[in-house]
Amino acid sequence: MNYNNSADEILAIYRLHFNSIMLYFAMKLLTEDNAKIQKSLNKGYKTYGLHLAPHKLSGKNLCTSASKGCAFACLNTAGLGVFKSIQNARLERTKFFNKNQKEFLSSLRREIFLAIGRAEKMGMIPCFRLNLTSDILWEKLNIIQEFPTVQFYDYTKHFNRIMDYYNGFIPENYHLTFSRSESNEKQVNALIADTDVNIAVVFKEFPDTWKGRKVVNGDNDDLRFLDDKGVIVGLKAKGRAIKDKSGFVV
Ligand code: SF4
Numbered sequence: 001m002n003y004n005n006s007a008d009e010i011l012a013i014y015r016l017h018f019n020s021i022m023l024y025f026a027m028k029l030l031t032e033d034n035a036k037i038q039k040s041l042n043k044g045y046k047t048y049g050l051h052l053a054p055h056k057l058s059g060k061n062l063c064t065s066a067s068k069g070c071a072f073a074c075l076n077t078a079g080l081g082v083f084k085s086i087q088n089a090r091l092e093r094t095k096f097f098n099k100n101q102k103e104f105l106s107s108l109r110r111e112i113f114l115a116i117g118r119a120e121k122m123g124m125i126p127c128f129r130l131n132l133t134s135d136i137l138w139e140k141l142n143i144i145q146e147f148p149t150v151q152f153y154d155y156t157k158h159f160n161r162i163m164d165y166y167n168g169f170i171p172e173n174y175h176l177t178f179s180r181s182e183s184n185e186k187q188v189n190a191l192i193a194d195t196d197v198n199i200a201v202v203f204k205e206f207p208d209t210w211k212g213r214k215v216v217n218g219d220n221d222d223l224r225f226l227d228d229k230g231v232i233v234g235l236k237a238k239g240r241a242i243k244d245k246s247g248f249v250v
Pocket residue numbers: 054055062063065066067070071073074075076132133134135157
């Protein structure tokens with residue numbers, strides 16, 4: 001390609017990269033706007049999260065241990081999730097993840113790197129929750145291992161995964177809390193009997209204890225990695241969960 005002058009050259013490069021620049025902005029992966037993660041600011045932590053389209057919404061199941069009750073009550077439709085534009089953005093992000101995982105992970109890596117810098121500039125400790133509305137095994141995709149000094153955390157409904165966590169097979173900088181549903185009661189009982197992993201339970205009203213364990217209020221902040229070991233993380237039913245009839249809400 002011949003250019004008459006540098007202005008033509010700049011214009012040609014701009015045109016060539018316009019689509020990828022637009023795609024980059026349209027495909028911003030991490031959010032800081034979730035109301036719950038904003039509560040972490042008071043404790044000096046800046047949380048960045050990733051919202052994808054949960055369960056089978058994208059055509060590929062991102063939550064293979066989900067129950068009927070949790071898929072119905074999923075926080076995906078809470079808060080800003082009521083807006084169609086937000087749902088579309090989550091869907092597009094998920095299609096990007098499903099279709100081009102390598103590119104997706106490069107973008108995610110870049111955004112994590114930039115977010116760490118931004119948080120530190122603000123004098124905050126950065127932390128990341130990549131499964132705001134999904135249950136992906138990020139540790140298998142090596143993202144967590146690439147930032148060994150940074151705290152990641154998530155909830156999970158995968159029993160084998162939480163056992164790997166308990167047995168020390170998950171990177172140390174990745175904190176996991178098991179998430180109860182109406183269909184994993186046996187697993188919850190086994191975890192309570194044999195481990196000290198924390199278990200999140202959605203309640204209509206918080207009890208002081210549940211199945212013999214102390215209940216802490218998980219709605220006060222989102223910083224699950226600061227919870228004591230062996231507690232029940234109580235979450236108040238919100239959004240569609242208020243109408244739950246499956247037993248997902250206790
Ligand atoms: S596993 Fe979690 S993210 Fe997935 S559908 Fe259930 S509540 Fe939503």
